[in-house]
Amino acid sequence: MSHGPDDARLEGWAPCRVSLADGAPRVEWCHLGAQRFTAPFFDQTLERRLRHPFALLFRHQTSMEDLVRRHAERPGLPVRGLVFHMSRCGSTLVAQLLAALPRHIVLSEAGPVDTVLRAHLRMPGITDAQRIEWLRAVVGALGQRRFPEEEAVFLKLDAWHVLELPLLQRAFPGVPWLFLYREPVEVMASHQNHRGAHMLPGLLEPALLGLEAGALEGMPLEEYGARVLARLCEAGLRGYRERQGPARLLDYRRIATDGAALLSDLFGLELTPEDAERLRGAAERDAKNPVLPFADDTADKAHRVSGVSREMAERYLRPVYEALEAERLRG
């Protein structure tokens, strides 16, 4: 079945998944109803929606070409900000602050965005121009205005997407971006308890880390993880040094004191007193589990980190962390 660009059947539906099986990307569309992207992560928002039997049982499917054609007719709301991060450093809180304002659509680590950004690894021959076109089409479809107050889209990316910062800047030229990072030992401690996907060999190409494939054999997970995190931070630092438009660096420790002002300034939020109250409310919650109040775990993390995690943090991460701090302080 073909879905033309003006197909009214897709009104109120959004791409929930892109699959790359069989050599041609397919787009699966979910009916969102009144579900807004307010959960800490994109897939949690979809999980909520899929509790409705209609959304679970009935999904449209289109080709990527259909999605791209539709994007030309319906580009969606403007993308006003990109949030990059090294992981475990407050980026979910930043996404939740942005999502606290009903005029924003915040796409937090959206699966379809990740699939498109890594499509060239699964489908040889995919060009950067194609990835950019697909990325804009996916974000445009997810960023359709479904509520009258919605005005802008923010992308909170997966940690490894900072390696694609130049491509994302080409896709969304002039859009302000932020890179978040945190004291290395605390980040390593967080991953020690529950490792992120990028901290295990397999997700990222060894070449992206400056390693030969064989070099991974026998490498302790702590060393691998620290090298990944260092690579992400180096990409953020390089992107910042080479920035063509508005960009900021933000250390986790500064979010509580500087976060709201920085977001407001960088992304032009123009906060009303009511907005400021909403941000305060979001900041007081645990970003990844908003039913709980926020609890600062900095001291706990430093206390519980293993010796090897600490050593790897110091060896691989400390230098780039200090370079980021120096760059941030230079302004």
Next chain:
Amino acid sequence: MPLEDFERFRRLVLEDVTLQEALKATADVPAFLALARRLGAERGCHFTEEELRETMRAARRTWLESWI
């Protein structure tokens, strides 16, 4: 075949906004299953409540597996 009947019903629903509106408005699972069975039967698509529940379980499994 019941599964084929449901697939036929699924295609009909995706093409018919009026059918969609009725189903979207029913979030309660038992009420949704009864409505889907009735709307399906009116169109010659016959499936049991248990078959629908199994289709939902399979849809959920497929969804979750895609994130692994």
